[in-house]
Amino acid sequence: MRIDKYLTQLKYTTRSQVKSFLKMHLVRDENAKITDPKSKINPYHIYIDDQKVFYKDEINLMIYKPKGYVCATIDNVYPSILTLLKQPYHRFDFKIAGRLDVDTTGLLILSTNGQFIHELTHPNKHVHKTYVATLDQVTKDIEKLLDGVMIKDDKQNIYKAKALYLNVEKQDVTITIDQGKYHQVKRMFKAVGCNVLQLKRIKIGNLTLNTLQKGEYKEIRREEIYD
Numbered sequence: 464m465r466i467d468k469y470l471t472q473l474k475y476t477t478r479s480q481v482k483s484f485l486k487m488h489l490v491r492d493e494n495a496k497i498t499d500p501k502s503k504i505n506p507y508h509i510y511i512d513d514q515k516v517f518y519k520d521e522i523n524l525m526i527y528k529p530k531g532y533v534c535a536t537i538d539n540v541y542p543s544i545l546t547l548l549k550q551p552y553h554r555f556d557f558k559i560a561g562r563l564d565v566d567t568t569g570l571l572i573l574s575t576n577g578q579f580i581h582e583l584t585h586p587n588k589h590v591h592k593t594y595v596a597t598l599d600q601v602t603k604d605i606e607k608l609l610d611g612v613m614i615k616d617d618k619q620n621i622y623k624a625k626a627l628y629l630n631v632e633k634q635d636v637t638i639t640i641d642q643g644k645y646h647q648v649k650r651m652f653k654a655v656g657c658n659v660l661q662l663k664r665i666k667i668g669n670l671t672l673n674t675l676q677k678g679e680y681k682e683i684r685r686e687e688i689y690d
């Protein structure tokens with residue numbers, strides 16, 4: 464990789480400012496100072512003003528989404544979930560795997576690798592996602608979710624949404640699905656006469672929130688998600 468691409472990719476400077484950045488800061492590898500913007504570098508061995516630069520080709524994070532954040536990079540009303548990322552992760556461009564509604568809490572996966580996000584969210588992958596929904600009431604029809612209910616997606620197309628697992632503990636219902644359509648869980652419960660008061664995602668594939676607190680995040684390996 465070239466040093467100019469590296470410095471701009473990690474948001475240290477802009478393309479047009481690379482030259483002056485290299486003049487104003489001591490940018491070096493293990494051996495020598497780097498002054499030419501076109502210099503080829505090893506991204507894992509760069510120091511800026513004697514601080515080692517944190518770099519990884521791919522970073523995957525799990526984050527505990529609190530209420531009030533959106534799963535988009537920009538929004539007019541609410542802050543993006545990405546604003547919770549502090550250094551050194553704030554220098555990387557993360558993509559968000561799937562969407563949780565602004566009032567939904569729980570487990571989300573972020574990755575710098577768009578291809579990985581694509582795979583993870585692809586319907587053919589059938590990645591299991593488990594939610595705990597607090598309902599206003601539990602109707603006897605709730606068991607119908609295991610057979611599947613016909614609901615609408617974001618384009619008003621009707622599809623069959625099915626629970627793979629359902630456990631009712633008074634008004635707290637744990638549900639596992641392997642689809643991931645717009646407002647799917649809320650719409651599934653609505654279809655059997657229940658309103659969701661609170662929704663929290665607790666598991667994606669094999670990955671659980673574990674000891675993570677709201678707003679916290681940590682690095683994960685891809686293998687921690689898949690069976």
Ligand code: URA
Nearest residue numbers: 563564567646648649
């Ligand atoms: N289903 C929903 O209805 N909302 C979410 O945030 C996630 C799944």
